[in-house]
Amino acid sequence: MSNYYNMPKLPTENSPKVEIFVDDKAVMVPGDTNLLEALKAVGIETPHVCYHPFLPVSGNCRQCLVEQEGPRGRMLVIACYTPVAPGMKIYTPASSARVKNARKATQEFMLVNHPLDCPICDKAGECTLQENYMEAGQNESRMRPEYGKNYHGNPAHQFVDAKGQVRGGKHVDLGPRVLLDEERCVQCDRCVRFMRTIAGSEQLQLAGRADHTYITTFPGEKLDHEYDLCVTDVCPVGAMTAKYFRFQKRVWLLSHTPTVSMDDSLGANIWLDHADGRIYRVMPRCNPEVNRSWLSNTSRLAFQNFDKNRLPAMDVHTPAFGSGKVALVAGGTCTMEDLAAIRMLKDSLGDRAEIFGGSLLKVGTPDGIAMSGDPVANRAGMKLMGFADVADFMKRASEFETLVTVNADLFGEDPAASSVLEKINCRVALTPFDDATAKKATIAIGVRHWSEVQGTMVNSLNILQKLNACPVCPDEKLEPAFQVLSKFAGCKLQSAVEAFKKVGEYASALAGLTYDTIKSTGKLLEGGEA
Amino acid sequence: MAECVKVCTANFGKGAQDIEVYKKLGGYANISDRLFNMSQFEVIDYVQRSNLRGRGGAGFPTGMKWSFVPRNSGKPVYIVVNADEGEGGTFKDHFLMLEDPHRLIEGLIIAAWALGSRAAYIYCRGEFLPCIESLNKALNQAYAAGYLGENIMGTKFCFDIFVHRGAGAYICGEETALINSLEGQKGQPRLKPPFPAVSGAWKSPTCVNNVETIMALPWIFSHEPEEYAKMGTPRAGGTKVFCISGDVKNPGVYEAPLGTPMMTMINDYAGGVVGGNLKAVLPGGSSCAPLTAEECAVATMDYECLASMKTMFGSGAMIVINDTHNMAELLNVLGNFYSHESCGQCTPCREGTGLLHRILNQIVDGKGHDGDVELMQSLSGGFGGVTICPLSISLGGPTSSYTAKFRADFDELIAKNPEHAKPRVQENYRPGIFW
Numbered sequence: 001m002s003n004y005y006n007m008p009k010l011p012t013e014n015s016p017k018v019e020i021f022v023d024d025k026a027v028m029v030p031g032d033t034n035l036l037e038a039l040k041a042v043g044i045e046t047p048h049v050c051y052h053p054f055l056p057v058s059g060n061c062r063q064c065l066v067e068q069e070g071p072r073g074r075m076l077v078i079a080c081y082t083p084v085a086p087g088m089k090i091y092t093p094a095s096s097a098r099v100k101n102a103r104k105a106t107q108e109f110m111l112v113n114h115p116l117d118c119p120i121c122d123k124a125g126e127c128t129l130q131e132n133y134m135e136a137g138q139n140e141s142r143m144r145p146e147y148g149k150n151y152h153g154n155p156a157h158q159f160v161d162a163k164g165q166v167r168g169g170k171h172v173d174l175g176p177r178v179l180l181d182e183e184r185c186v187q188c189d190r191c192v193r194f195m196r197t198i199a200g201s202e203q204l205q206l207a208g209r210a211d212h213t214y215i216t217t218f219p220g221e222k223l224d225h226e227y228d229l230c231v232t233d234v235c236p237v238g239a240m241t242a243k244y245f246r247f248q249k250r251v252w253l254l255s256h257t258p259t260v261s262m263d264d265s266l267g268a269n270i271w272l273d274h275a276d277g278r279i280y281r282v283m284p285r286c287n288p289e290v291n292r293s294w295l296s297n298t299s300r301l302a303f304q305n306f307d308k309n310r311l312p313a314m315d316v317h318t319p320a321f322g323s324g325k326v327a328l329v330a331g332g333t334c335t336m337e338d339l340a341a342i343r344m345l346k347d348s349l350g351d352r353a354e355i356f357g358g359s360l361l362k363v364g365t366p367d368g369i370a371m372s373g374d375p376v377a378n379r380a381g382m383k384l385m386g387f388a389d390v391a392d393f394m395k396r397a398s399e400f401e402t403l404v405t406v407n408a409d410l411f412g413e414d415p416a417a418s419s420v421l422e423k424i425n426c427r428v429a430l431t432p433f434d435d436a437t438a439k440k441a442t443i444a445i446g447v448r449h450w451s452e453v454q455g456t457m458v459n460s461l462n463i464l465q466k467l468n469a470c471p472v473c474p475d476e477k478l479e480p481a482f483q484v485l486s487k488f489a490g491c492k493l494q495s496a497v498e499a500f501k502k503v504g505e506y507a508s509a510l511a512g513l514t515y516d517t518i519k520s521t522g523k524l525l526e527g528g529e530a
Numbered sequence: 531m532a533e534c535v536k537v538c539t540a541n542f543g544k545g546a547q548d549i550e551v552y553k554k555l556g557g558y559a560n561i562s563d564r565l566f567n568m569s570q571f572e573v574i575d576y577v578q579r580s581n582l583r584g585r586g587g588a589g590f591p592t593g594m595k596w597s598f599v600p601r602n603s604g605k606p607v608y609i610v611v612n613a614d615e616g617e618g619g620t621f622k623d624h625f626l627m628l629e630d631p632h633r634l635i636e637g638l639i640i641a642a643w644a645l646g647s648r649a650a651y652i653y654c655r656g657e658f659l660p661c662i663e664s665l666n667k668a669l670n671q672a673y674a675a676g677y678l679g680e681n682i683m684g685t686k687f688c689f690d691i692f693v694h695r696g697a698g699a700y701i702c703g704e705e706t707a708l709i710n711s712l713e714g715q716k717g718q719p720r721l722k723p724p725f726p727a728v729s730g731a732w733k734s735p736t737c738v739n740n741v742e743t744i745m746a747l748p749w750i751f752s753h754e755p756e757e758y759a760k761m762g763t764p765r766a767g768g769t770k771v772f773c774i775s776g777d778v779k780n781p782g783v784y785e786a787p788l789g790t791p792m793m794t795m796i797n798d799y800a801g802g803v804v805g806g807n808l809k810a811v812l813p814g815g816s817s818c819a820p821l822t823a824e825e826c827a828v829a830t831m832d833y834e835c836l837a838s839m840k841t842m843f844g845s846g847a848m849i850v851i852n853d854t855h856n857m858a859e860l861l862n863v864l865g866n867f868y869s870h871e872s873c874g875q876c877t878p879c880r881e882g883t884g885l886l887h888r889i890l891n892q893i894v895d896g897k898g899h900d901g902d903v904e905l906m907q908s909l910s911g912g913f914g915g916v917t918i919c920p921l922s923i924s925l926g927g928p929t930s931s932y933t934a935k936f937r938a939d940f941d942e943l944i945a946k947n948p949e950h951a952k953p954r955v956q957e958n959y960r961p962g963i964f965w
Contacts (some may be wrong), residue, residue, distance in 0.1 A: 049877075060723045060875040062916050076915050081721055088823035105912025110880040142905055144954050146897060147888045187874060206716075206874065208697075213874035 007056050007197075007221055008080065009033050010288060011041055018086040022133075023095035031085060031422035036064055036079040044092060047103065047132040049110070050188040050238050051080035052291040056197055058189045063110070063132060066100045076102055083530075093136070103136040103470040107503055113149050113184050113211055114237070115167075123238030129186065129377070151440025153182035168214070174204075175223035177243055177297065178232060180215060185239040187213050191231035197370060198294065199227045229301075233284060244301065245281045257470040258285055258520055260457060261299040262333040262450040264376035266366070267459035268295050268522070272303070272451055272470040275376065278283045279303045281450070284370070285466070287521045289463065291370035299370070306472075309434050311446030313477035318488045319428050319443050321349060327393050327424075331431075332376035333406030334481065335455030335467060336510070337499035338406055339378070339385045341485035342507050348489040351489040357387035360414035372460040381458035382386050384507040384525075394397070402426040405437055405480050407447075412436035428527070430481050447481040448473060454496040457519070458525065465522040466515060535761060536743055536747040537769045539785045541630045547664055549671040552632040560751040561639055566685050570601075573644035577733070580755035581767030583608050586612055586703075586740030587815065587844045589730040589833045590765065596737060599645055605734040609641055609650035610726075612708060613741050616700040618816025618867060619818035619847035622771040623741040627654070627661040627785050630745070635745035640751055642689045643958060645737055649690045651822055653708050656698045663734050690880060701731060701870035704919045705738040706730075707873065717871045719919035740845075742771055761831045762788035768841040772831065774800040776850035792821075792829040796850055806852035810936070812934040814844020816864055817924030819931035820851070840931070857936035860941050861928060878913050879922035885909065886929060899942035900951050 011030030018031035024042065029038035036046050037053070051063035057080050064079040071088035076099070093100035109131065118124045127415050131279025151158075152167025161167050168183030187206060196202045203223050207216045217223050223231070232240045254273040261268040261282075269285035284295035317345070324350055326343050334357070346353040357376070376382070390408070393400075394417060403424045411418050412435050421427070422440065429441035438444040452473040458464050487492040493499045497515065502509040509525050517523070536542075545805040546552045568576070578593030599607055611634070615623040625909035627634060634888065638650050654662050669691055672678045680688045694712055701707045709731045712715035730736025734918055746768060750758045766788050772795060775781045779801030786795065796803060810820040813829065819841040829835055833843045849861065865887035872879045889906055892898050906929050913926030933940060943948050 043576070057721070058875075059918065060877070062876050064877055065916060102912065102916055105909075106877055106916065108909075109912065112881040112885050142908075142954070143885075146892055146899075147885065150884050150888070187880060189875075209701075209874040210872035211871055211874070211880050213880065399894065457869070501627045 004177065007228055008037065008051070008053060010053055010113055013038055018084060020084060020087065022091045023090070023092055031084055031086065032085055034080055035066065035082040035090065036083045039066075039079065039090075039092070044136075046079045047091075047136045049128050050190060050292070051133065052190055052193075053286075054198070054215060054288075054294070055190060055193045055234065055247075059194060060107050060111070061186070061188055062135070063103060065099055065106070065267065067096050067099050074098075077164055092456060100136075106140055107136050108142070108184055109156075112143070112185060113151055113183075115149075115151065117184075118405060121238040122241050122251075123184075123235070124244055127238060128236030131365055151183035152187070152211065152237050153215050154191070154207070154214050154216055155212075157182060167326055174217060174240075177229055178223050179241050179243055181215050181239050181241065182261050182494040184237050185215055186237055187215075188236055189238065190234040190484070191215065191240055194231055194234050195223075195225070195228075199225050201225050204231070205229075209480075217299075226296050226298070226371075227294060228365070229297050230284070233293065233295075242281070249275060249280045254280055256283075257452065257468050259467045259470065260459075260465045260469070261295070261302070262377040262457065263299045263302050263375070264296075265288060265332075265369050265377050265379050265460040266370060266372040267377060267463075267465050267522075268370045270295060271297070271464070272472075273426050274470055274472050277472055279306060279422070279470065285520075289521065289524075290459065290461065290465075294370040295369075296371050306449055306451055309472050310432055310449075310474055311444060313433050313446050313475045313479070316445050316484070317360040318490075319362060319426070321402050322426060324352070326353040326402040326404065326483055327397075327400040328353055329390055329393060329405045329408045329410065330355070330378075330382060330387060330425045331406060332359050332381075333379065333407045333450045334378055334452065335453065336378065336381050336385070336464075336484065336503045336507075337455045337480070337482040337493075337496055339381060339387065340499055340502040340506055341482035341489065341493065342387075342406060343385060344491065344502065345485050348491075354393075355387050356390045357382035357385075358390035359408065360390065360410060362416060364491075366460075374460060377459070378457045380460060380462055381456075381507075384458060384509055385503075386506070388488060394451060397421060397468070398423060400424055402428070404428045404430070405441075406430045406485065407432070407450075409433075409435045409437045411440050430484055445484060446475075446478055447480045447484055453480040454479075454515075456500065456515075457524070460527045462520055463522040464510065464513070466518050466520070466527055534769060534786050535760070536785050538626055538633070538745045538771050539748075539783065540632070541796050542783075543627070543629070543634065546630050546669060547628075548633060549632060549668070549675055557632050557637055557748070557751070558675075558677060559774040560748055561683060563639060565643055565751065566683070568643075568685065570644055570646055573640070576755050577644070577750065579759065580750045581759040581765070582743065582746055582750065583766045584740055584777065585742035585770065585845070587617065587842075587870070589843060592739065595727065595739075596641075596644055598725075599735045599737055600728060601646065602736055603650070603728075605954045606649070607645050607647040608734055608735045609638060609645060609647045610705075610708065610712065610731060610736055611638065611650065611652040611741055611744055612703060612705065612738055613654040613658070613661070614696045614708060615658075615705045615741075615845075616703045616871075617845055618864070619756050619775050619848060619849040619908055620713075620773055620815050620845045621775075622773045622846070624655075624658055624661060624784050626663050626741055626771065627658070628743055631665045631673065634665070634741060635668060635672050635747045635749055637676065637747035638691055639682070639689060639945075641737070641739065641744055642746045643687065647737075648688060649692065651711055651712055651731070652691065652693045653702070654693055655695055657698045661697060669693065678767065682756065682807065689790055697800075699873075700867075701873045701921060704921070707919070708738065709736060715817070715902065718875050721837055721886060721918060744890060767854075770831070770846050772799070772846045772848060774848045777805050777852040778850045779804050779805055788832045789835075790831050792826050792831055792848075793818070793849060795831060796826075800850070803850060803852055806854045808850065809853040809855065810851045810857065811848040812847075814842045815847040817928065818842045818844050819927055820857070820935065826956055845862065856943065857932050857939040858890065859894055861932045862887070862894045864925060864928055865890045868921065872921055873919075876917040876922065876933045879917050882909055882913060882922060883925050885923060887897070893940060898940075898941065898947055899954075900944065901954070902944060903937065903940050907933055
């Protein structure tokens, strides 16, 4: 039904303002959006289950009801599908008992066939139903056990529990990464719409009808897609759960660090959810300009290797860079601060040093969701800082006597290159991991991983984005690459703030910026396209 | 019983399934230069003057519906005939298509001329196999006779009709669900706007009409529109095909003018109530509120009178109930039907119809409790006007009215439970264990 499901229009900073009347009070709201977003813009939250700002509207949960004054009197309408019109009169529960009761009734219906297993549900704590219940429901149950429930689920998965109640399927294996708890499903349709419209691969479908509707894949098929874990994000309840995070941690015990994924040059905005000194999961962080609410499995599951195979911290003196030419090669995950420190090192070495950036991996194509396909996350930043491409270095590798690689696993990326690279006598590797380059290096120095440093990067859309340090570093003695490099240059940068000042000196586009002036969704640099 | 002009059922029992017989009875006389010399607006004006209202249930004026269809959208205009007759107690379209398929085809040609349409779809309920056979046979004959296809009657007008077999879902009688089903998608109502008149089948302007509405057109065009309007009430013209079923002597399909008193229908047409005294009548199919015997005595069968009695005219399907029946049991049957037929989109309908059905089941099984009726009334109040389509109200409305008008029936069944006064206890509630 994708042609008939319309994407909601979201308000932007440039939206025209129109006057509407909410509870008989005049307010100015964005005029080119739906009522739900408009009310949100003026601070009125409307409970909703099926509505998602980046998915087509399906309007089936009926939770976001408001009253609208119309030619036939006040009518209940759903806020998510009602466009804002100048002068419209809207009544919310603040003034209308009818809206309050209607929302309460919907809430009650929503819970009729929903199991109350919050204590063992992974979604508890971030569940839309729980939030809505606290806001709109809070009703004493009027049901009797005799009325029974009709738990949602595939008849093939149903079972009878100890009390004789027919239950819906539990932990149904949908595919390699996602499990489905059928009876928790509230038929909001979000995962179906996500797979249909965003992923573009209609692998999920609602089967059956009425209260025996259930989510399923096609017979014999599995849910298997690069973005399939996003269905666990959009699921408002605990029906879709990710296998890797299932029963790992209660979500209210997790702390969240907003940062940027350095796996890809789009720089998907993420939350690193951590506790007990380790990352438990990676969640997409909403950024309408960059990755919206989506995150690829590659970026999401990369954290599992962040703390594995790490190089230890070591107190190193400045290596002897000899008298020949020095190649300074920055890898894709170098932040702007690292790049500035490499520039400092180049300045200290004089004309015999040259700077290169990039990787030997192939560049793919953007998938239009949350991946640009380019493994060099900070490629745009390298361009701003005047780094030549690493391909140039590979052509002229024999000219150099010293090679310094920063987060660049040249040996690992292209095993064929090792014969050329091994001819360089002095090979210094700054890298978080004990990878192929570190093993082949004459000096291998452990540094912090990008998830553990504060910094900035410029993504493929020319948006400057902030990384924040997640306190999960396996060894507190490890230093960020820029500190080690600036020490080599003879002027140790003490903090990222100081390093960012250096960035401004080298790249005029970033001059005068500070961390505080970069919003959490990034800052579009001049010359870039939004 | 006054002799009534037969508009739709004139050819019943005369073998009009055959095109030769139909033509002898005056059929296809409208498909002539007279029609093709009229402009689209003249045809629509003609229909508007006849005061014809949609016979599917909602009773929307047909001419007005046609006038909403945009003329210059650059997309084809489709006509869809809603023959997915699923409402409980309704069986008129079945007989109309079975007995007189050519009249439907003739009506469709007129409608196609009025709307500038190139193709029409007859979405027929899947179970109506004889109807589909009859329609297909009639279509073949009409194509052979040159009434359908390319250059009809030597004009430049081309028109095709396709019969589509539904898969037996009640909700596919809702026009947007019907269109979804026609397109091959899941039969679920769409969000409105856009309405089908603007963006319907394959995102093109689409006019969805009931079988009976289309079948009234040939008569209207072979007479003066005012003549048709005169037969009905001031706000709705013409005759109506009623299906009378239930506890009557002669259940069946009867054509009568709008505004006929209800008791005339029951006593004169259907031969009176059998098996007991009249208890209630559902005047417009299973989803409308019942009328008590006293109300029936003053009711007339038209849109306005029944609306004023807080029920609806619907599809004209009268279900007559005598006093040997318990209304709670009837409501349980409705609950079973609607909870099974809900499409599963909107929360109140999806969960609420099932819950109402389970409560009703408890009552009918003699396990009801005091307060169940109040709970049902309160729950059905949560249905009103909050869903995409009116299916939830089709159960919510009857629940409110059955319990209000026939409360004694429910109490009688609840009293059968020896523990009916037992208060509600929260499951797993063990006071004192946690604090």
